[in-house]
Amino acid sequence: MSLVKVSLLENVKRQYRYKLNAYIQVFMSLLIMQLLAILFSLNGVGSMGSGMSLVNVQVNYYSADFVVVFTMLWGFITAIVITTKVQRNADYIFVTNSISTSLANLLFLATASVIGGITAILSSYLLKIIIVLFKGGFYVSSVSDLALSLNLLIGTGVTILYIFLVSILGYFVGTLIQSHRLFAVVVPAMVFGGLLLGTMSGSDSLLELFKFYFSESSLVVFTVKAVVTAGLLFLGAVALSNRMEVKA
Secondary structure, eight states: OOOOOOOHHHHHHHHHHHHHHHTTHHHHHHHHHHHHHHHHHTTOSEEEEEEETTEEEEEEEOOSHHHHHHHHHHHHHHHHHTTSHHHHHHGGGSSOOHHHHHHHHHHHHHHHHHHHHHHHHHHHHHHHHHHHHHSOOOOOOOSOHHHHHHHHHHHHHHHHHHHHHHHHHHHHHHHHHHHOTTHHHHHHHHHHHHHHHHHHHTOOHHHHHHHHHHTOOOHHHHHHHHHHHHHHHHHHHHHHHHHSOOOO
């Protein structure tokens, strides 16, 4: 029996470093997802045109929204993957418990969200370059450089929060499924059942929930909503983990 007492902080740091190395392949899947989203974005999100006699003007609108959505999907799937039994068993090489494992997973998901958010926003520049080089168009900006930089900073922060919130939701769902396999059927049934009932009744509660988070115009209010919701989901996941068998 070892007399060396490992602190919680030290244990979390070791597990976090381990997860960064062990899950490095998920960032390759992030690259693939974002490239696929850029491919879909080449068709544009809207267009308008006008002309008279010999002059015709065609304006196409392009956005990295597809990339952000695909990155959020990547974060959700990644969070579910790290809750699987195989990944949990890998933590047993450490003197660990559900608290340290959950905190290490939280740090990893936060890191993945930052990387995913930054690359998703920067992909818009790659999209512009592709359009200019291969579609023969040119990019027009209607804002100043200062406003553009500020929008880039705010957009990156909001995107990171979106990805992190969806990732924590995936972590909670994954933990819920691991606590009882029945939830693997119940959760999708509840989602699709809610969508079906909402369509039939004309009052879609899931759509209202979506608007509650994604249609918020105030940055401060959205940040509070995202942080509080993520915190509650994480605490729920920790509570579920404590009820599951922990191998020391």
